[in-house]
Amino acid sequence: MFQNKVKIFIVTSLWLTILCIVLGLKTGNSSIGVANAIDGFKTGTAAFNSSGRELKTAVSLLSARDSSTLINARLALKRSRTDYKRIEFFMDYFFESSSLIYNRPAKTEVDEPYMEYQEPSGFQVMEAMLFGEDPFAQQAALLEQADLISSSAADLNALLYGFEGTDQEVLESVRLALIKVITLSITGYDAPELKSGIEESWQSVAAIRQVLQPYLKSGIAAGQQSSPTNSRPGIQPETLSKTIAETLAYLKAHPDFDSFNRMEFLTGYALPLQEQLGGFIAALNLDVNHKSALNYQAKNIFSPDAIPPGAFGGAAAKNDLKAALGKRLFRETALSGNLQRSCASCHREQQYFSDGLKTSLAFDGKNFVQRNAPTLLYAGFQYAQFWDGRVKNLQEQIRTVIANPLEMNGNHAVVITGLQQDSAYRKEFLKAFPDSAGNPVSMTNLSDALAAFIRGLAPRNSAFDQYIAGNKTAIDAEQVKGFNLFMGKAQCGSCHFAPLFNGLIPPLYKRTEYEILGTPANDDFDRPQHDQDQGRFGFFPIEYYKAAFKTPTVRNAAMTAPYMHNGVFKDLEKVVEFYNQGGGAGLHMEQPQQTLSAKPLHLSDDEMHQIVVFMRSLTDKIDQ
Structure with a gap:
């Protein structure tokens, strides 16, 4: 199947090349720099085509009897990747579907909402094999990938036919x-x-x-x-x-x-x-x-207004009346079935909108819910809510939590009837939702108001934010070292993406990432136990989602222990140690779908400490 796809791509590319020769390239517009960009692309594709052929040759010469052939193959991969970077911006923007051939992650991805599998291909797959346990045994698979890259690279200019950028x-x-x-x-x-x-x-x-x-x-x-x-x-x-x-x-x-x-x-x-x-x-x-979902008028990507909250299923503009109503509703026990619980029961402001428990106390006051209550700070900046991402926005999450028998056990109709009987609430709802004069107190408006409040929980005033904005005394040298490790050697920043340090994938910020880490059920790394929570698999029962969870923000992580979906780790030191060892697979647990590399990071004790102190610099000042 994979080889057939490659042949189809090559044949199609050749056909387009012939059309280009016969009909001639057309850009269809008069411009300042489009022709120059096209010329740069053509020059770049020529270099990429050459290094792609060299990569295929290097892979074909792999021999377990000669270790230098492995070194040469790795260097050839590096050269080909480097050449591709000269045209990547053009490929990603104008020919996105074709670009996926070359630099797709080395894991099977699921294209939602269509639920189509995207097979791994290209450089990252080759890197994983060339640095794997037995790269020589992977020669046939490596050749298939190298052939895909070199064959398609030879016809990249065919993509320019009819280009009208x-x-x-x-x-x-x-x-x-x-x-x-x-x-x-x-x-x-x-x-x-x-x-x-x-x-x-x-x-x-x-x-x-x-x-x-x-x-x-x-x-x-x-x-x-x-x-x-x-x-x-x-x-x-x-x-x-x-x-x-x-x-x-x-x-x-x-x-x-x-x-x-x-x-x-x-x-x-x-x-x-x-x-x-x-x-x-x-x-x-x-x-x-x-x-992209970005605000291009922002000063830079770390500016508080760079990623507008309206991109995530909320209102485009801030609404203080809705947020004020939402703040009151956040503490309102009338939303629960026993008139005793509120949103603030599990998301306490003094604990940075978490509750300090491994998993939150259930509605009956005796048992516990399945998962840890994460902070609500920056919760509005995600395309999916709950650890398993089973709802797409805050409003839907709010309605789900209110009705959940284990959480608030509230009947929507009963909750709304109770609020409608409160004259103060009726006035506040009408002010916040003037277009709903006939029925201002509704579950839709209630969830919108709460969502407006939660979306506003994004202070962006931490010591790190002050430093990045120009205050060079806001954090110390050790925290700077921790940031450099976080964004580099420790590979934290390759899943907790800047600037929110959560799973929003740059540079478009239009998708939320899920990862399989192999998080154990206990914190004994010598005798780890399998966690039975299947994560996103419970919502989408496909193999690649087993034990997959949304990547949360590490902003304010120093204030929101314990950690992970099951609250298994009591402090940040233990979290960093877990990653340093390679997650569950690195602890020799069977995790065939783990997306986190199982290879140890080889961080020293000092380096792990520096990463922790950097994360402490991400602690905001919030109004108590």
Whole structure:
């Protein structure tokens, strides 16, 4: 089946190539830099085609009798990946489905809501095999992947037939490429074994520079002033060019992955570059957002307004009246079946909206619910709610919790009837929902109000946030080291993605990630016991979701112990140790679908401590 798919792709690509030759390439628009971007893509595909052939040759020469052949294959993989990074921004933006061939994660993914399996393919699959236990035994599978890469790379220019991209789209593609560098490449997200993320980041930024050349010239000719719709000052082309050059120089001078100072890179180079690029695009009046959930008017990706809460099934604009009503409802015991429990029973403000228990006390006051009550801080910034992601927004989660016999055991109709009899509530609902004059007190409005309150639980005022915004005394040197480890060697940032450090996948921030970690039922790593919770499998009973759980934020993690879906770990030190050992599979538990690498991270005690103190720097100041 897989080989047939490859043949179909190759035949289709060849057919398109013939059409290109016969009919000629057309872009269909007059522009500043589209033709330049296409030329850069063609140059990049030529280099990628060449290194793809070299990769196939290197894999074909693998021999267990000669260890140098393995080294050569790994180096060939690195070269091919590096060449691909010069065209990745263009592939990801304009030819997304084709790009999945080359750099898909080395695990079977499920394309929701269609529930189609996406087979692993490309570089990441090859990396996993080349750094696996017996790479020589994987030669046939490696050759299949190498053949797929080299064969399809030879016909990439066929994708350009009928291409009609615009300047706005080209500039959005490089904008997203820079965000990918900031949030993924420097973490080793797609090359954890090769550790080539810094060199690949250089290639990505170099591609950005090449694409921007005609726009920089256009900016000089236009005098480069602020646009009427842009509140940021106009960015001089010379300033932007200088910052790009300095960013490239820094990456070139510090290629080692483990020792790379990510904090210095971000605060001194990448984030200023993102700010200047955004201002430059806006000043040219070429802003467009066709792809992402981001607010491009934000200063940079770490700005509090970079990811708007309205992207997650909520209101587009903040509504103080709804949030105020939601805050009152949050403490309202009339939402429960016994008039004694409220949302605040399990999400206590003084405990950072968690409850300090392994799993929360059930409605009967004697038993416990299945899973740990996570903090509600930043809970609104996810595309799925509950640990297993079984509902898509806060409103649905609220209605589910109220009705759940183990949680609040409230009858929706009874709850609404009770609130309707309260004149103060009727007035507050009417103020918050003036368009519902006929029936303001409803379960829909109640869940909207509570959701508005929860979406507002995103202070973004931690010591880390202050530091990244320019206060260089907000965190100390040890916490900076911890951040660099978190985003690098420890690979935490490749699942807990910046800036929210949860499972929202950059650079588009349109999907929530689930991971299988092999979390045990106990915290004895010498005698770990299997946890029986099947996670997302209970909602979607497919093999790849067994024991899969949503990736929560680690913001405020220092204040919300215990940890994991079952509350098994009492402190952050134990959590970091668990990851350091390679999760459940690293503890020699049978976890065939584990998405976390089973390889130990080899973090020292000092390094693990530094990661913990960094996470403490993510603690917000909240109103008590």
